[in-house]
Amino acid sequence: MGVAHDVVVVGSVNADLVVRVARHPRPGETLLGSTSDTLPGGKGANQAVAAARQGARVALVGAVGTDPQAAVALSALRAADVDLTHVRRVDGATGLAVVTVAGSGENTIVVVPGANATLTPARVDEARGTIARAAVCVLQLEIPLDTVAHAARLAHRHGTRVLLNAAPATALPRDVLRLADPLVVNEHEAATLLGRALDSPAAAAAHELTGLGVRSVVVTLGAAGLVGHGPDGAFSWSAPVVQPVDTTGAGDAFVGALAAGLAAGQPLRAASAHATRVAAYSVTRLGAQPSYPGPADPLP
Template structure:
């Protein structure tokens, strides 16, 4: 089985449910508080592992009580955690307040994620032999991401990149990226083009591919996803119709599931359909990692939809 390496963030999501958001200076009761292991890097590692990928996590946690819980959440999903480093200070965490209408306020503290250096990653990787792809996001320092991209690409390892939270990509970085997976907002930030449907997604993908990236996938919510590669081949995969409960980890689930399917040899369109099914299942459950489906559940869903 080809190995996947995830370099990215590991957070604890602290979610409090309230009737209404407090006014400045006001103290209000919470109807419930939950703790969910999260962080885009960790979520994507869990999604890849549950989808059948052989996955190793490189990241950082702090010295607080959350650290062991976060590491065990990865380990219990079959992810190799020997390269999850301990840093001084706190682990990354998000304080999330959700009102009765489902709206949220989020305060994100990067904690140990902000201390993950390129030297840390280089020491953890050693060499890139037997690695099929590295998965990257934007919740660790940019300098670390860039170093990983350069080293991986130069060693013939696929770079799968999800630039979230969204930020522009420097010109010289596009050729380092094997597969760029983005949503409409991220596509607009990167290309400067408004994206709302497969037609406009094709325009943005063409712009990105001209910069040197080999494959572009743009997720379009209920309109499915659009794929195009440097050879001009393209595909539009419709979304599965489900009743959403919580969309928190949908993008991370798609990213991890697609990468695992690709590593395991599925052709692009089948891998995209597999990832779309995984994301659809994820939005039917609450929480981040707790909502991510396993391979058997994804395959059963695809069979029920006559897509497998």
């Protein structure tokens, strides 16, 4: 029947409460913030919007609550023309992320799952046809882990490429990791999957993860860029030098742009290079989804 969507994302949908402060508070300390905003977020929704703004046809499988925050959480997805057929409204609260952004642009984030906890394997089965007819299925770990595993296995069984972003850092069954092509992690997440602190360069960690049977791995390094390893060997890219305003959602910008590139047939190296520039653009603006570039925006 052909590919109906370039990318299908199975993941979280949140509202982000973003508070700007001069610096992050120490334990037990109270600080005055300068501004606060409620913006659309959630790793799944972020990645869906990022991919759609790069020109991909995107569908999202997720859940929001019946509270007023649901409208905020869905606003950018609708604006980006993401297919929300499989986003359900459930009784209760929409997922919430409390984000504190310091003057340096670095952030701290606390996530309350809310409706995201209702995204079960049965809900994934309802979207089986959409997943089976997509080029790439994107997964992350702000939803129940059994749902992530089920979606990865379903996508792989139907020949849909699995892009697994193992974030937030959580241990995963090895058979699920082996379905990823690529597995995308930062250094902390790589250490969690390997079960030890990284005492060697990130490139070695990427190689070690492929040694577990993962077909391809990308380890993101923030301002330092990334390293990767796949069937064609190792590669690396430096990140463009930019003045950061807010790093919230930069990793999701990378994953979404990477998924769009892979769905368009780009090799992993080339798609990673472009996604690095998309992520760099995103940190120069406030918020996650509002900071993602479209095809006409000049990238650093």
